[in-house]
Amino acid sequence: MRELFEKIGIEYKEDNEYKLTQLQLKQDELTDALERVEDDERRLELQNQYDEIEKAILDIYSIKSKETTGLYKEVEDYSELKNGENGAIFKGMSEKEQFEAAAALLTNKDSSLAIDELTRLANKGNVYAQTKLGEIYFQGKYTVKNVTEGLKWYDMASRQGDGTSSNRLGNYYYSNKAFSNAVSMYQRAQEQNNAYGYYNIGKMYSNGQYFPKNPVNAFEMYKKSAELGAVEGMVQTGMCYAKGIGTLKDDGEAKKYFEEAAAKKNAVAHNWLGYLYEEGRFGEKDINRALDWYEKGAACGGENCAYAAARIYFEKGEYQKAWDYALDARRKNVKEADGIINKIEETGYILSSHRSLAESGHTDQQVRLARAYEKGGLGVEKDEKLATYWYERAALANNQEALAATAYRYKKGLGVEKDIEKAKKYKAMITVSSPTKVQHSAISTVLLNIFRFLTPLTVIPIRAYCWYGISPQWGAIQELLMEMVVFTGIHCALQLIVSSHRLPKSINYLLFFIGLGLFMAIYNALWGQMELGVHIVPMAIIGTYIIRRIKE
Structure with a gap:
């Protein structure tokens, strides 16, 4: 767990209550970000971090519940819960301890027991359980996703004073363009001292959503959210000070907020600090300090930091480092990185480096x-x-x-x-057991075979002529087109089945044509069409075509 705290930029302490508070604050930050992010890769990255933190929180719940009751050690210990005789188990425990003991059960393979317990506690008014159930149903993580059910539990928790639930309700309304309801929920979250309730109202003032644009009000909201621990609020407050938006320009204050956010591994804050040092906003230009911040930001996943580091290293003539950072930036869709990559290629340095290593084997x-x-x-x-x-x-x-x-x-x-x-x-010499870039995935195999199979199926019009004459009716053509689709699907399925087993090619061919022939026989029987001659010609053409392509 210490590694997780280092990764997300939070000081590690052995105290479980401290760890829970910090992890839950980070989880709130990620939840807010997940509901706004549009880039799929970034969403996946945030979701993975969220899941990692969720696991750590549940582990702490599990440890605490064992310390409190000594019960949740083995699956056998849940017999009282399974039998519904759970009143005695929670006797003498606080509302929070009851919730933690129930939530700890989510670490088991059977999460239904945990949900049952959380529901029982939530119905008794346990606000922690209500918030957790809202999250579970809203995300569909431990059960089937049910947004309506999730909103119900969030609303119950919100009415009992839970700022996290109020903010999440606000996010839901915001994403559905119900800005009036969103503002109402965000303002309730503010009253409940929730950092992101302030941050989200700040964004609405900045963007002119629901409210007229008001940089001063936005700045005040961001600053309050930063004081309550919202990392995004720290970044936005720093930007307001750096640009003089909604407040007087103050590089010293900007630096303070950016450094606070950077300590929590925020890449945007790193990029700003690098920029301010590079521009000499704290005195003389300090390229080395700027580069240090850019590199740290790149290590936190910042694409703009990677590009800035590449640019500075290129100017310093350190082409290998410039190349590495430029490639990192390009992989993260920074198109400007192409310019640095092209310039480095023109120097011949990378070619020389590759050639030297290539000559060495x-x-x-x-x-x-x-x-x-x-x-x-x-x-x-x-x-x-x-x-x-x-x-x-x-x-x-x-x-x-x-x-x-x-x-x-x-x-x-x-x-x-x-x-x-x-x-x-x-x-x-190519070994199947060693996966390489040139081996096809199952999906690409399906697509390739669809392409291969559609070409020989142009023989189907011959059947139109045999059955219906030169001018077939539209209904007949529809039937033939449907047959093309069905045959293509069966072909791909059979091809995947036989190729998924490491058998000799001849056996694969045999199994494939036996399967296809069996399907066609059943197909004919169902439609009462026993004229096998109608199928023999297409089968011969298809078989010849496939074998020829495979041999190639």
Whole structure:
């Protein structure tokens, strides 16, 4: 758990109450962010962090409940709960301790018992249980998602003074453009001293949603949320001071709030600190201090920090570090990073680095160098001979990607004389048990086979002629089109089934055609069409086509 606290930028202490308070505050922050984020990759990243914190919270509940009652140690200890005789178990426990004991059961495989217990407590007015049930039903994590049920429990907790529930209700209304209701809930959350109730009202003042735009009011809301511990509030307050929005410009105050947010691993705060040092806003320009903040921000996942670090390292002439950070930024969709990547390629540094390592026998670098010559990159012209040379060197060291590429290049005669035997030799060296980029996933296999199968199915119009004459009716054409779809689906299913078992190709072919033939026989019987000759020609064409493509 210590590693988790370091990761999210919170000081670690052994006290369980302290840990719970800090983790729950972070969880509130992530919940708020998840309900607003639009980028799928960022959403997944936030959800993973949320789940990690959720597990830590439940672990603490479990530890505390064992310390309090000594009951929840083994599954057998739940017999009283399962039998509904749970009154004695919670006797003498506070409302919070009862909730923690019930929530600890969520760590078990059977979460229904925990939900039953939380529901029992919630119906008795336990606000902690009501909030947790709202979260469970709203997210659909331990049970089937039920937004209506989630809202019901959030509302009950909110009316009892729970600021977290009030803020989450506000987020729900906000996301559905019911701004009046959202403001009402956010204001209730403020009265309940919830940091994000202030932050979200601040955003609405900034954006002119429901309220007219009011930078002064927005700043006051952000500052209050920061004082209550909202990291996003710290960042926004720092930005207001740095830009002079809603308050007087004050770089010293901006620095204070940014540093507080950066200590909690916020990448945006790191980026701002780097920018302020780079611009000399705290005195003379300090590129080294700026770079330090950018690198720390990149380590926290900040794409703009990665780009800024790449830019500074390039200016310093440290091309390898510049290259690494630029690639990191580009992977995170910072398009400006392409400019740095291109400039580094023009220097020839990366090519020289790859060549040196490739000469030393590093197969990954040999493949990268081969790719550069194959497509023309890293400052070199396209050269098929050198591409094949480096692919083959890596292939001889059993690099799987290189083996596939070398086999293909010998087969097509790219940069080397066409040699089918050598192509077969390298292809045979590819080991199925070693996953590589060139192996197809099940999904890509399905798509590929759909494409392959639709081509020979153009034979279906022959059937239209045989059955209905040269001018078939529209109903008949619809039936034939449906048949194309059905046959395509069956083909793909059979292909996946037989290819998922490591059998000889001949057995795979046999099983495939037996399966397809059996399906067609059943299909004909159902429709009362026993003219097998109508199917023999399409089957022969399809079979020939598939075998030819597989052999290729």
